[in-house]
Amino acid sequence: MYAIPRFPDFRSLTLGDRDFITARLWAYQPLVSEMTFTNLFIWQEIYHTTWSVLEDHLLFLVQDSGERFYFLPPMGAGSRAGIVQTALQWLRETQPGEAARIERADALLVEELHGVEGLVIEPTREHFDYVYSREALATLAGRKYSAKRNHINSFVREHQYVYEAMTPENLKECLRVACIWCEKHRCEDDMSLLEERDAVFAALTHFEALGVVGGVLRVDGLVEAFTIGEMLNTDTFVVHIEKADPDIRGLYPLVNQEFVKHSVENVTWVNREQDMGEEGLRRAKESYYPDHLVEKYRIWKA
Numbered sequence: 001m002y003a004i005p006r007f008p009d010f011r012s013l014t015l016g017d018r019d020f021i022t023a024r025l026w027a028y029q030p031l032v033s034e035m036t037f038t039n040l041f042i043w044q045e046i047y048h049t050t051w052s053v054l055e056d057h058l059l060f061l062v063q064d065s066g067e068r069f070y071f072l073p074p075m076g077a078g079s080r081a082g083i084v085q086t087a088l089q090w091l092r093e094t095q096p097g098e099a100a101r102i103e104r105a106d107a108l109l110v111e112e113l114h115g116v117e118g119l120v121i122e123p124t125r126e127h128f129d130y131v132y133s134r135e136a137l138a139t140l141a142g143r144k145y146s147a148k149r150n151h152i153n154s155f156v157r158e159h160q161y162v163y164e165a166m167t168p169e170n171l172k173e174c175l176r177v178a179c180i181w182c183e184k185h186r187c188e189d190d191m192s193l194l195e196e197r198d199a200v201f202a203a204l205t206h207f208e209a210l211g212v213v214g215g216v217l218r219v220d221g222l223v224e225a226f227t228i229g230e231m232l233n234t235d236t237f238v239v240h241i242e243k244a245d246p247d248i249r250g251l252y253p254l255v256n257q258e259f260v261k262h263s264v265e266n267v268t269w270v271n272r273e274q275d276m277g278e279e280g281l282r283r284a285k286e287s288y289y290p291d292h293l294v295e296k297y298r299i300w301k302a
Helices: 017-028 037-042 081-094 106-113 136-138 141-157 171-184 191-205 250-261 279-286
Strands: 050-054 057-063 069-071 101-105 120-121 129-133 161-165 213-219 222-233 238-246 267-271 292-293 298-301
Touching: 017 037, 017 057, 037 191, 037 238, 037 298, 050 120, 069 081, 081 101, 081 238, 081 298, 101 106, 101 213, 106 298, 120 161, 136 250, 136 267, 141 250, 171 191, 171 222, 191 222, 213 250, 222 250, 238 250, 250 292
Parallel strands: 069 101, 238 267
Antiparallel strands: 050 057, 057 069, 101 298, 120 298, 129 267, 129 292, 161 213, 213 222, 222 238
């Protein structure tokens, strides 16, 4: 019989939890990119993610780089004001001296908490998700995408390529690309890049069990780029991972376009996650002209 951890007991995520958690996340129809089982699972070693159920609401407890605990937004039907109050009070009691807070809360939760005394709510711009028209990313039509098309045309003049679906047969080659990416970005000198590498390896290692969608670009016979994502809600696909050899001009815009064109169908929007406040990453995401941003908030007890 499947055992569910009941608040205040928490346990680590396992692949055996996927169906239970995914069903409840899907029932909520989340807008923020963090709220998929895949995202929670592949980052759990970095954030020490654990989970529990409080009154039929999913609760995810994680840690930041300063080893301070916080919750992700509770996921479940009905008003969550009482759930939030209970969770934050418990966190305050078990982690004295730390600010009890929720991170990555969506606008719906903020609306539910309107008028609740003792809570401070503030937007966290570095966590806003970038959401694009699927059609725009697939076609790159119009003057504003001329630079992207120029990079792709330069690539096509110099290389032969084939787009493939990610399969167990080409996963080992994708791991090679991840290692090349890490080497060229000097991951060993940056803890955040090492953590990202570990999350990428987890996604590739458990690709089939996670049930995600992947795409691969084979360039002159070798896999040089890959992408992994999944459905976030009924009209939005979320891209969790996109890696390529950074020294091959045009490779990133091409794998982005080819993946959306061939593997992301029957959706309106593509969520390409956040920029984490990194200026270079922000410029890169803005260069694809998002249709809108999904706002996220920090909620904490005053």
